[in-house]
Amino acid sequence: MTKVLVSDPIDQAGIDILGQVAQVDQRTGLSAEELKSIIGDYDALMIRSGTQVTADVIAAADRLRIIGRAGVGVDNVDVPAATQRGVLVVNSPEGNTIAAAEHALALLLSLSRHVPQAHGSMRAGAWDRKKYVGNELYKKVLGVVGLGKIGSHVARVAKAMGMEVIAFDPFISADRAQQMQVRLTTLEDLFRQADYITLHIPRTPDTENLVNAELLRSMKSTARIVNCARGGIVDEAALAEAIENGVIAGAGLDVYASEPLSEDSPLRAVERGLVLTPHLGASTEEAQENVATDVAEQIRDVLLGLPARSAVNIPGLSAEIMERLKPHLQLAETLGLLVSQLSGGQVQELEVRLQGEFALHPSQPLMVAALKGLLTNALGDRINYVNASLEAKGRGIHVLEVKDDASRDFAGGSLQLTTRGGQGGHSVTGAVFADGELRVTNIDEFPVNVPPSRHMLFTRHRDMPGIIGHLGSLLGEHNVNIASMQVGRRIVRGDAVMVLSIDDPIPPALLATIHGINGIQEAHPVTL
Ligand SMILES: NC(=O)c1ccc[n+]([C@@H]2O[C@H](COP(=O)([O-])OP(=O)(O)OC[C@H]3O[C@@H](n4cnc5c(N)ncnc54)[C@H](O)[C@@H]3O)[C@@H](O)[C@H]2O)c1
Numbered sequence: 001m002t003k004v005l006v007s008d009p010i011d012q013a014g015i016d017i018l019g020q021v022a023q024v025d026q027r028t029g030l031s032a033e034e035l036k037s038i039i040g041d042y043d044a045l046m047i048r049s050g051t052q053v054t055a056d057v058i059a060a061a062d063r064l065r066i067i068g069r070a071g072v073g074v075d076n077v078d079v080p081a082a083t084q085r086g087v088l089v090v091n092s093p094e095g096n097t098i099a100a101a102e103h104a105l106a107l108l109l110s111l112s113r114h115v116p117q118a119h120g121s122m123r124a125g126a127w128d129r130k131k132y133v134g135n136e137l138y139k140k141v142l143g144v145v146g147l148g149k150i151g152s153h154v155a156r157v158a159k160a161m162g163m164e165v166i167a168f169d170p171f172i173s174a175d176r177a178q179q180m181q182v183r184l185t186t187l188e189d190l191f192r193q194a195d196y197i198t199l200h201i202p203r204t205p206d207t208e209n210l211v212n213a214e215l216l217r218s219m220k221s222t223a224r225i226v227n228c229a230r231g232g233i234v235d236e237a238a239l240a241e242a243i244e245n246g247v248i249a250g251a252g253l254d255v256y257a258s259e260p261l262s263e264d265s266p267l268r269a270v271e272r273g274l275v276l277t278p279h280l281g282a283s284t285e286e287a288q289e290n291v292a293t294d295v296a297e298q299i300r301d302v303l304l305g306l307p308a309r310s311a312v313n314i315p316g317l318s319a320e321i322m323e324r325l326k327p328h329l330q331l332a333e334t335l336g337l338l339v340s341q342l343s344g345g346q347v348q349e350l351e352v353r354l355q356g357e358f359a360l361h362p363s364q365p366l367m368v369a370a371l372k373g374l375l376t377n378a379l380g381d382r383i384n385y386v387n388a389s390l391e392a393k394g395r396g397i398h399v400l401e402v403k404d405d406a407s408r409d410f411a412g413g414s415l416q417l418t419t420r421g422g423q424g425g426h427s428v429t430g431a432v433f434a435d436g437e438l439r440v441t442n443i444d445e446f447p448v449n450v451p452p453s454r455h456m457l458f459t460r461h462r463d464m465p466g467i468i469g470h471l472g473s474l475l476g477e478h479n480v481n482i483a484s485m486q487v488g489r490r491i492v493r494g495d496a497v498m499v500l501s502i503d504d505p506i507p508p509a510l511l512a513t514i515h516g517i518n519g520i521q522e523a524h525p526v527t528l
């Protein structure tokens, strides 16, 4: 008997769909140990954000074929562990977009008109009209951080309410922002200018504690901020302090670094200017029906041997093609990740050139893998082989495929990714060697021969004595260990590139010093 475990509250519409093909057990509120002890009996697991699907749980899931997340975020699922065990993870990328956007707007309005506090005072028997004088949103500046699905909807509604909308999203093209009549600016400028700020970005290593004490201090003292995206993006202690000390006027939060929010969190002690909700962004009847139906249908299909439409961890390709193309897909993804970091995010066009034997492979999965790499820093664990093309299109990235089977650079062919965009462009080429090893073989027009590694530093500089030594000593002084180094140049004392594989990431202050070295034109730290 096929069995599905539903371990978080899920709309009945989803349960009914699962019931068509399996025995459905709804058991919410399980402890980690309880989940681990029963998961071995199930073919599918359906969850929301409440259940932690850890590597331990997955290791105990002997029969599990699919995990369905009735919502967007899969940060409570150990996706690499699931992938390793061949467990498919699916989600519902758009089912709760409107609900989350409307909740952010609800927080903005409640904050500016003190709705929860006024309601509390009425419940206590008061009639206080002076204490709760608020502000209008009309004609105020709204700063949207993250102009994706939810951020764009918030921007659209805010404009209809007469707000001026500015945005920070390094991965959105200027054309797309212009279409939405939103002015793109820097994060710092947005925090300085906005009367209201709303966050709609994923939690990634780049966005963790992005809103810290320093950024809060740069806000207007009358400004308010809303986080309906992910906990951990805002430093909660710094926020509580900023509100208490009048550094900013207030905040509305739906998500927290650790959920449920602990009883002794400093946020619970703030009396004025703070509105808290317990992760209710997706909690509308409509959104819950959308996500439950969307994900239950995918679970049903997969249990019947059909493909899923929103797989987080595998492309919709046959296992055989996947196996054959594994190193080529890995190269495409790595080059995408590399060129996005060299290009600084603002990519308007990606050209994927399949050279020599590469032109003989099926190009679609390679294109998708390149796009997945290109968008990984923007979208974190949300980007996958299934949604990469759609996400690129949504961001206004024009994708060009060129096949050049006459090229004879390397025996197995090579793959070149070239970006074009607001900040110029970059080009990287790579190959898969006979032993399956990946190599970066060209950066812009310069030949190199470098295996990709986790931390790297790329510079573009003048080929002149002293630069390499200077950079080497600087890294040494900052305890950054160099594993390997290569220089590529075309003419003596002309322009050159340097590629360093390093054991540690480059601290931001050191990067600023590197930019100051005489002769260095560009320096890009890269994490792969
Ligand atoms: N509170 C809730 O219940 C709830 C519900 C749904 C979604 N969410 C969360 O809302 C957030 C946005 O979701 P979405 O569906 O709009 O995602 P999305 O992928 O459509 O958009 C995210 C946007 O953030 C941008 N971005 C990434 N890193 C950035 C950075 N460092 N600075 C600025 N912009 C950056 C990306 O380019 C992208 O445009 C996610 O964190 C999601 O998990 C919360």
Ligand SMILES: O=C(O)[C@H](O)COP(=O)(O)O
Pocket: 048, 049, 050, 070, 071, 072, 073, 074, 096, 279, 280, 281, 282, 283
């Ligand atoms: O990622 C999501 O979809 C939202 O954060 C909603 O989470 P929830 O399903 O637990 O409400």
